[in-house]
Amino acid sequence: MIQPIVKAEPDGGTDWTLRAIIALLVIVAGWLLALPLSSHVRRVAMDRYHLQSGSFVGWAIQAPVPAMYNFYNRYRLEPQPWDATPLSRPVSGTINHFPLRLYTFGDTRARLLEDPNFRMLTLRSDYRGDSIATRWVVNETADGGFELRDELLGRLIDGEPLP
Amino acid sequence: MTAAAQATGRPRRSAGAFRFVQIALLAGLLWKVTFFYQATQVYQLWPLRQPFFPDWLRAAETFAAAYLVAVLSIAATIVLPTGRLRQGFSWLSLAAISLLCLHQGSYNDATFTTAWWTALWSAWLAGRLTWLSSRSAATTVGAPPAELLDERLYAQASRLAAAIVSLILLGGAVGKWTQEYWSGQALYEIYFVDRDYWLFNSLRSSSSAGGLRSIATWYSRAVVVIETACGLALWLLPPRIAAMIGVVVLTSIALASNLYLFSVLLGPIALASINFGARPAWRW
Numbered sequence: 001m002i003q004p005i006v007k008a009e010p011d012g013g014t015d016w017t018l019r020a021i022i023a024l025l026v027i028v029a030g031w032l033l034a035l036p037l038s039s040h041v042r043r044v045a046m047d048r049y050h051l052q053s054g055s056f057v058g059w060a061i062q063a064p065v066p067a068m069y070n071f072y073n074r075y076r077l078e079p080q081p082w083d084a085t086p087l088s089r090p091v092s093g094t095i096n097h098f099p100l101r102l103y104t105f106g107d108t109r110a111r112l113l114e115d116p117n118f119r120m121l122t123l124r125s126d127y128r129g130d131s132i133a134t135r136w137v138v139n140e141t142a143d144g145g146f147e148l149r150d151e152l153l154g155r156l157i158d159g160e161p162l163p
Numbered sequence: 164m165t166a167a168a169q170a171t172g173r174p175r176r177s178a179g180a181f182r183f184v185q186i187a188l189l190a191g192l193l194w195k196v197t198f199f200y201q202a203t204q205v206y207q208l209w210p211l212r213q214p215f216f217p218d219w220l221r222a223a224e225t226f227a228a229a230y231l232v233a234v235l236s237i238a239a240t241i242v243l244p245t246g247r248l249r250q251g252f253s254w255l256s257l258a259a260i261s262l263l264c265l266h267q268g269s270y271n272d273a274t275f276t277t278a279w280w281t282a283l284w285s286a287w288l289a290g291r292l293t294w295l296s297s298r299s300a301a302t303t304v305g306a307p308p309a310e311l312l313d314e315r316l317y318a319q320a321s322r323l324a325a326a327i328v329s330l331i332l333l334g335g336a337v338g339k340w341t342q343e344y345w346s347g348q349a350l351y352e353i354y355f356v357d358r359d360y361w362l363f364n365s366l367r368s369s370s371s372a373g374g375l376r377s378i379a380t381w382y383s384r385a386v387v388v389i390e391t392a393c394g395l396a397l398w399l400l401p402p403r404i405a406a407m408i409g410v411v412v413l414t415s416i417a418l419a420s421n422l423y424l425f426s427v428l429l430g431p432i433a434l435a436s437i438n439f440g441a442r443p444a445w446r447w
Contacts, residue, residue, distance in 0.1 A: 001278045007406070015319075017286075017287045017290060018287060018291075018319065018323070021283060021284070021287055021323065022323070024325075025326055025327070025330055028330060028334075029333060030329075031332055032333050032334055032337045033333075033337065035337045035338070035340075036337065036340050045338075053336050055218065056215060056217065056444045057234075059215075060265050061252070063261070063265060063270070063276070063279070064262040064276070064279060064332075065278070065334060066273070066276050066277070066280075066330065066331045066334025066335065067334055067335075067338055068273045068276075068334060068335040068338075068427070069275075069335055069338065069339060069349075070334075070335075070337070070338020070339070070342070071341070072341065072343035072348070077236055094335050094349060094352035094353050096353055097271065097273070097351070098270070098271035098340075100271075101226075101271035102335065103211065104211060104213075104267050104268060105202070105268060105269070105270070105272065106198060106201070106202040106205065106268075106273055106427075107202070107205055109205050109206070109209055109211065110205045110208070113209050113211065114209075126341070126343060127338070127341045128340070128342070136424060138211075141212065145209075145210050145211075145212060146209065146210070146212065147211070147212040148211055148212065149214075150211040152288050
């Protein structure tokens, strides 16, 4: 059998994909290591956890950044004020990451949306003295579905309240 | 073996590592398949409007399709021979997992973050294997023998894998460099108070309240120190030592906290494992 003869590329040519992946690794590692050092990075990372990034794209490009069990994330579930009764009892706790997942992820979505006692969620994340707090309310829509609205209660970065 | 025979050899070791990681990646995605099936039903029955997400990234259909495409394309990379088709499926799986990282119903699940990095490694390696295989089919003048190129590729793949595992652990570590984890308060409240898992059930039944809190402190400090050390240094270690430490640490994280975490960790465990086959003499 006649085999084609090709001129060798000594090391297979430049592997641009590998270089790009290594560059991405370096950028993400640098970003992670800057978290305790930079108030800007902390604000962006904490906004990411609470879906408070300025834009969806700004939030989405952080998707490759691993952030498992980051920050001290606490929540309180309760009825909206006009649904509360003397028997209503808030449920509070600590959650590992991306605390809004209580409303959005898996079967807890069904349990919480269906129960008027849990249609207001207050979240707070703390990290090295910084914090962010948000409040989320669930409303039924005219077509029988549900809508989630949020309110930024406050940020504290480097001891300063930020808008 | 003559140089000509070597030149027509296939990249067996690198291809074996590729398939091994694909099987683990697939197993990781399927680890919670029942949960994801039920989640799809929930997303269909309880759609949740949220202005932050584009409509199509809230749709149950998008979630289900992306999950199915990811699973099927990874399965295809396991059964297909080296070539452009397999390379295409590898990139397709990365695209599908990217969607899952952004979907309202799955963005929070670290399963898809670690799967994304594993799929990125896979797509790169699938491309290199395709190049190496096509090169091996030709008689190449003046090039290193195929076995040598296979070794070089395996070395690159294993070092890149170790770097990815380090990054994943670093991501977990830096967010815990805070007083609430060093004191153990955060993990005490997440796991020790009422988590129904054999380790925590056993500790609750055998410890006083103060003792349990103290155990939580040392458990949490161990997590912070080990994740930090591995995140900073695993990629610098000799390959086989990195493999051993990586596999032990990642497996321990799941066994000591939550078996569901194997969905997150099977991919990284496989990436760490391939360093067992790397030869220490090789460099980038």
